[in-house]
Amino acid sequence: MSYNEKIKKVVRLIKESKKTLALTGAGISTESGIPDYRSPGTGLWEKHDPARTASLSALRKDPARFYNYNLDRWTAYSHAQPNAAHYALARLEKMGLLVGVITQNIDSLHVRAGATRVWEVHGHLRTCHCMECRESYGFDQLVYSIRNGTNPPRCVKCGGILRPDVVLFEDRMNEDFYQATQVISGCQLMLVVGSSLTVYPVAGLPGVAREIVIINRTPTPYDEEAAVVIHDSAGQVFRDIMVELGEPLP
Incomplete structure (x- = not known):
């Protein structure tokens, strides 16, 4: 199947589906300048062991070191801008063709692109809280300190x-994850975008959907089960999807 045929099939599946959800991972944000975690040669976890740098035990053992490693990377996310894939998913939601987005990302780019139904199953960097009394603050308070x-x-x-x-690694999953496991009930089509589908429990979510479309630069464990697989730039793929739908992005 050619690339253009794949785009046409994805659009047909979206139009025919009565309940479509997107599941996004770090790969959707690489075009916004945010590196992913597992790409060969560039992935963050190739250079640093997350158990030692981004885990709950690392925070508890040496919180100053934890922030020395993570803070610059996290604050850089605030300078990143949504790309075509983020904007396309927000547009699909507004068009009534997408129920919402389940994302593994903490960069808030879906929210900033205008999506209103987003389940951030790994949390976000808009707020923080005290580990003792649970008082909540804006993330800016943490950075300022x-x-x-x-x-x-x-x-x-x-x-x-x-x-x-x-x-963090070793944390329990958050409320958004449990909400996501409820909302995917009856999902007819899941658009998997920029996820390697190797991190559980989130990687198990596509198994609930009747049909899967995978848009990711590298192969995933679900490729053989997917209705359509496109190993290409998510931004370009979604630009082409929106053109085929008659709703081209600016």
Whole structure:
């Protein structure tokens, strides 16, 4: 099947489906300048062991070191801009062709692109909270504290250490994940975008859908089961999908 035939088939599946959801991973944001985790040669986890740098035990053992490693990377996300794939998914939601987006990403790019139904199953970097009293703060408060010499950042109420509202290694899954497992019931079509589908439990979600479309630069364990597989740029693929739908992106 040619690339153009694949685009036409994806559009037909979207139009025919009565319940479509998207599942997105780090690969959708690489075109926004955010590196992914597992790409050969460039993936973050090839260079650093996440169990030592991005885990709950790493935060508890040496919180200052935890922030020294992670903070610059996290604050860089705030400068990234949504790309065509993010905007296309938001447009599909507004058109009534997409129920919403389940994302593994913590970069908030779906929200910034205008999507309103987003389940951020690994959390986000818009807020943080105290590990002792659970008081909530904007993530900017955490950044401001560290930049002004207070590392680790502390709660102004009780002095406890602040942590971002992301799911770290060794954390339990958050409420958005459990909501996502409910909302996918009856899913007829899942658009998997930029995910290697190797991180569980999220990688098990496509198995619930009747049909799967995979848009990812590298192969995934679900490729043989998918109705359509496109190993290409997510941004370009979604630009072409929107053109085929008669709703080209700006």
